[in-house]
Each structure stands twice: as structure tokens, then as C-alpha cells.
Amino acid sequence: MKKVMKKRPTAKTKKPSVKIRKARLLVVDDESDFVTLIQTILMQEGYGVDTATSATQAIALQRKNAYDLALVDLRMPEMTGLELLQYLKARDKSIFVILMTAYGSFSVGIEALRRGATDYVAKPFKNKALKEKVAEALSRRHQYLEEQHSIRHSSDEL
Amino acid sequence: MPYTETRFRSFQTLIRIRTICLALMCCLLMISEDARSSPAVTTGWELLFIGMALSLVFGVLGKIKRLVPWLSPVIFIVDGIFVSFWIAISGGPVSFYVPFFLLVLVHAILVLQPRMAVIVVVILMSVFLGFFYLDYIWNLSNTFGATQINIISNLLAHSSPEIRKSVYWHQSLRWFFFSILMIIVCSIAMRQVWVREERLRIKERSLEQKRHLIQMGEMTGRVAHGVNTPLGLISGNLELLIAETRKSTKTYRRLIQINQYVQRAIRTVRDILDYGRQTMSQIQLVSFPKVIQAVAAAVNPKLKRNKSRLILDMDSKLPEIKGYPDGLYQALLNLVENAIDSIAENGIVTLTVRFQYQSMRLSAGDQRGEIKVVVQDNGRGISADKLSQIFEPFYSTKDFGKGTGLGLAIVKRIVDEHNGTIEVSSTVGVGTVFILIFPVEGLKPNQTADSEDFYYNKSETNSKDLGL
Numbered sequence: 001m002k003k004v005m006k007k008r009p010t011a012k013t014k015k016p017s018v019k020i021r022k023a024r025l026l027v028v029d030d031e032s033d034f035v036t037l038i039q040t041i042l043m044q045e046g047y048g049v050d051t052a053t054s055a056t057q058a059i060a061l062q063r064k065n066a067y068d069l070a071l072v073d074l075r076m077p078e079m080t081g082l083e084l085l086q087y088l089k090a091r092d093k094s095i096f097v098i099l100m101t102a103y104g105s106f107s108v109g110i111e112a113l114r115r116g117a118t119d120y121v122a123k124p125f126k127n128k129a130l131k132e133k134v135a136e137a138l139s140r141r142h143q144y145l146e147e148q149h150s151i152r153h154s155s156d157e158l
Numbered sequence: 159m160p161y162t163e164t165r166f167r168s169f170q171t172l173i174r175i176r177t178i179c180l181a182l183m184c185c186l187l188m189i190s191e192d193a194r195s196s197p198a199v200t201t202g203w204e205l206l207f208i209g210m211a212l213s214l215v216f217g218v219l220g221k222i223k224r225l226v227p228w229l230s231p232v233i234f235i236v237d238g239i240f241v242s243f244w245i246a247i248s249g250g251p252v253s254f255y256v257p258f259f260l261l262v263l264v265h266a267i268l269v270l271q272p273r274m275a276v277i278v279v280v281i282l283m284s285v286f287l288g289f290f291y292l293d294y295i296w297n298l299s300n301t302f303g304a305t306q307i308n309i310i311s312n313l314l315a316h317s318s319p320e321i322r323k324s325v326y327w328h329q330s331l332r333w334f335f336f337s338i339l340m341i342i343v344c345s346i347a348m349r350q351v352w353v354r355e356e357r358l359r360i361k362e363r364s365l366e367q368k369r370h371l372i373q374m375g376e377m378t379g380r381v382a383h384g385v386n387t388p389l390g391l392i393s394g395n396l397e398l399l400i401a402e403t404r405k406s407t408k409t410y411r412r413l414i415q416i417n418q419y420v421q422r423a424i425r426t427v428r429d430i431l432d433y434g435r436q437t438m439s440q441i442q443l444v445s446f447p448k449v450i451q452a453v454a455a456a457v458n459p460k461l462k463r464n465k466s467r468l469i470l471d472m473d474s475k476l477p478e479i480k481g482y483p484d485g486l487y488q489a490l491l492n493l494v495e496n497a498i499d500s501i502a503e504n505g506i507v508t509l510t511v512r513f514q515y516q517s518m519r520l521s522a523g524d525q526r527g528e529i530k531v532v533v534q535d536n537g538r539g540i541s542a543d544k545l546s547q548i549f550e551p552f553y554s555t556k557d558f559g560k561g562t563g564l565g566l567a568i569v570k571r572i573v574d575e576h577n578g579t580i581e582v583s584s585t586v587g588v589g590t591v592f593i594l595i596f597p598v599e600g601l602k603p604n605q606t607a608d609s610e611d612f613y614y615n616k617s618e619t620n621s622k623d624l625g626l
Contacts, residue, residue, distance in 0.1 A: 102382050123389075126397065
């Protein structure tokens, strides 16, 4: 199998559409300073960001509001990030989740993706990298919703 | 070590039981004495004394723990010869074999395993019965019947020295062969013991290593959490601060400098964690195409920054390798990242993965093979004097602060863990080639390079920083 790496389609990541800009995000980490930091970084990008410092708080917030994307820490006291991820996904199928961890490895990443996470960031990350990941996840969610919509549309036609 | 301790205790018991067995022989000799009461059999007593003396010697030598593993097979074999000749020379009774078998059995249970004991006894019994049968069909003499021996002994006692000599000679020869057989049997049994001991030692060592690894893993996990969280906070806030500060001010320059050092700290911690992490995951079947796809996805941003290309050349059919997915990913990632660092703009890194059968095949059906991974770049190259050092930890050819010198040490370690080999050749100005060879079981027909279930194929943009 001979293969030359293709160029990544970056147009979407660099210029997110207006729809994506208005996205609502949920950040969950047991470290409150960290949550605030991420909130600040992402608010600069124009997203609406809510924060939670525990899994229960996150679940309560999800009951009240609908979120497009959640950033969840892998290691938390009450519930691991993977559990919370599944919980959030169960309540809202369209939510996209990015997992964050201080102790990343290839298999943790695989496990996260297997359980339905969209992406995976290892702490410490650069602010730019985080922004890119969020933008990318949101554009993928956008694609996903469009696909879902067209599927529904075509099934209606039938 | 608990194992040696057990062995030591069982050896002491062995010596004691050996003495009891000899005492039993003594009783048998006394009982048969009346039946024989002839000068021909008195040698039995002398031999018994020798046996007791041997027991004493073994007991003294057994105090030296280092000798114990060697002493027990020695006793085993010496006793076999001893009892054989004893019966041969004293002219009976064959019931002397009962204590000997008891000795063998006890020895086998204590030193070997119960299962081995049964095997040893069965072999000895069959040899013994074989002699019976041969005696019967060849009608040589009734060596194996106690009564007959007694009769022979009595006859011998009253016969002329010449006849006695020839009969002794005849019997001794027979028992000599029997002893040789016994030695062969004992040697086979002991070989089994040594093999098992070696296996146990290896198992113990690997257990020890595993325990060490778990501790190491826990420690690295804690360090990771304890260091990476604050580092993340510092670098995140710092970047915000830099963005808020006006350029060309003193503060800005200072913040940039702080940021450089923070980034270096982050890199160092990451590399040390990778080096210390080793293999936290379980050994599992790893598919090379998946790992390579993940590596390709991870280095993609770096490639673009460098305006370089990565050419993947993989066999369409690759067997899965037993190993650690994290480790293999890490090793290949480090190699490819190094290659990209060494090339100038528009450079080319080639990653080739091939399956080949082992060069030394035992037979046509021998399916053992190896996976050969070649990472080639057309970069600066490494000079010959540095080439021998590159796998040493904390050795770096990169500019100060750029590399921690752990990257290739990690690669070497991971390759070693997979029983693989790594070779490097380099020419300054032309490029560097790393050749990794991993042994694999072989190619199964259903193992192909398809990786449709794999997440990285869905989008190459995904997971660019995955795992690091």
C-alpha cells in the first residue's frame, strides 16, 4: 500500500462559520482554576462556555441547557471522564465530547475514541491547539448534524 | 528467596528419610542374615556402613545452601548405583529395592513435583519389570527372586572360589548395566528439574519486574498528574498574558522567555514520563497498520510546518505482533519525529513496513517471520562518532533545550521489550536509516492490512496530538 499523506482540509478550522461561533460548550474538570482558564481561552473565541467542577454539577447543567460540545477531564473524583462521557452521550446523542488528561497514552486515546469521544487532548496543551481542536470538533459536529438531517430528509421523501 | 528456602528444607528432610531407608535396609539385612548365614554376604554390612557415612557427608554438605540444588541429584544418582551394587555384591535380598524405591519416591515428591514422581517411579518400575521379563524369557538366572537369591547365596557360600568369582562377576556386570540405566533415568528426571527451576527463576524475575513496573507506573501517574496540571495552568495563563501584553515591551520579552522555559519543562516532563511509563498496558495483538496510521496522523502538523512529506510504504498483508500498542506507537512516533526534525524543507521521510520470513527457516512449514520497519530520511545525518551514543539516555544532538535526549533511549527500550533489534546507519549530508526488526509468529491468512474499524482512518485530521 503506497500512500502519500494528503493535505488536511483546514479551511473549516481556520474560519469557523457563524453558527459554530455561537456554540455552547461545557467544561468539566475538578481543578477550578483550570476550568476558569479554559473558559477564558474559549470565551475569547466567542463561544458560550459553562463550567462544572464535578461530574454531578455537569450532569445538572446538562439537564438545564443543551450543549454542543463538552470538554471533560479524564481523572475526576466521583466519576471518571469516560463514565461521564457515556452519561452525557446517553442523554444527548448530538453532544460531542473532547477528553482531557494529564497522563495520556495511545491506548487511553483509543479507549476514549472507542467510547464515543470526538477527540482527546493531553494536558498540558497549547491554547492554540485547544482552540483548533474545539473548532475542529464543532465543524465535525456540524457535518454530522447535516448528514443526520439529510438522512432524515431522504427517509421522509421515501 | 522463598523457593530456595523450601528447597533447603526439603533437602534436610531428604537426608533424614535417606537415613531411615538405610535403617530399613539394615533390618532387611538382619532378617535375611539367618537365611544366608554365610561368609559370602557379609560385604552387605560393610556397604551399609559406607551408605551411612555417605548420608553423614551429604548432611554436612547440605548445610551449605549453595550446594543444595546440586546435592539432591547427586544423592539420587549415587544411591541408585549404591543400592544396585549392594544387592549385587551382597547377593540379595531383592526386597532391598523397597527402601530404595521409597527413597526415590520421597526424593521425587520433595524435589521434583508429584507428577514427576509418578513418572520416575513408573519408569523405574518398568525397567525393573523389564528385567524380570528378560530374565524369564532368556532363563538366565533368578536374580530377582529373593528366595532364589538366598539359595544362590547359600550355594555360592559352599561353592569353590572360582565359581563364586564368576557368578559375582556375572551379577555385578548385570547390575552395572542396571545402574547405567538408572543413571540415565535419573539424569532425565534431573534435567526436567533444572528446566523447571530455570523457568521458575525466569517467572520470578519477570514477576519482580512487573511489580517494579507497577510501582513505576503508579509513580509516573502521580507525577504526571501533579506536574502536568500546574504546568498546564502556568502555560495556559502565560499564553493569555502574552496575548494581552503589547509587543516590543520589556514585559512581553520576559513573558516570551518564561514561556520558552515552561515549554521546555513540559517537553522534559513528557519525555521522562514516556521513558518511565514503559509498558503500562497489557501485552496484546497489535496491528501495525493501525499504529502507523496513528503515527502518520500525529506527525501531520509537524510535516506541514516543515513543508515535508511522509511516504508510507506498507505490505498489504501484515501479521499482528504481540506487544504493547502504546510502546510501538511511541517508538515509531519518536523515530519519525526525529527524522522530520533532521530534514530541511521539502525533505522526504520514508516509512517502510515489510513482512519477511525468518532468514533461518527450520522447515518449509516454518511460519516464523519478522516485521521490518525502516525509517529513512534525507536529512543532515549523524556523524559516525556520535552514532554509537545515540541510544543512550540523555544524549542529544539537538540544540540545547530542544531535545531531552530520551527519545531514542525510549525507542531502544521499547524495541528491546518486543525482542526486536534496532540498527542505524547514517551518512552526514545524505540521511539516516533506522531499521527495526520485530519477530512475529507468522502470517495468518485472515490477517490483512484493512483497518476500517479504526478511528484514525475516518479523519486524518483527528488526533494530531494524541497521546502526547
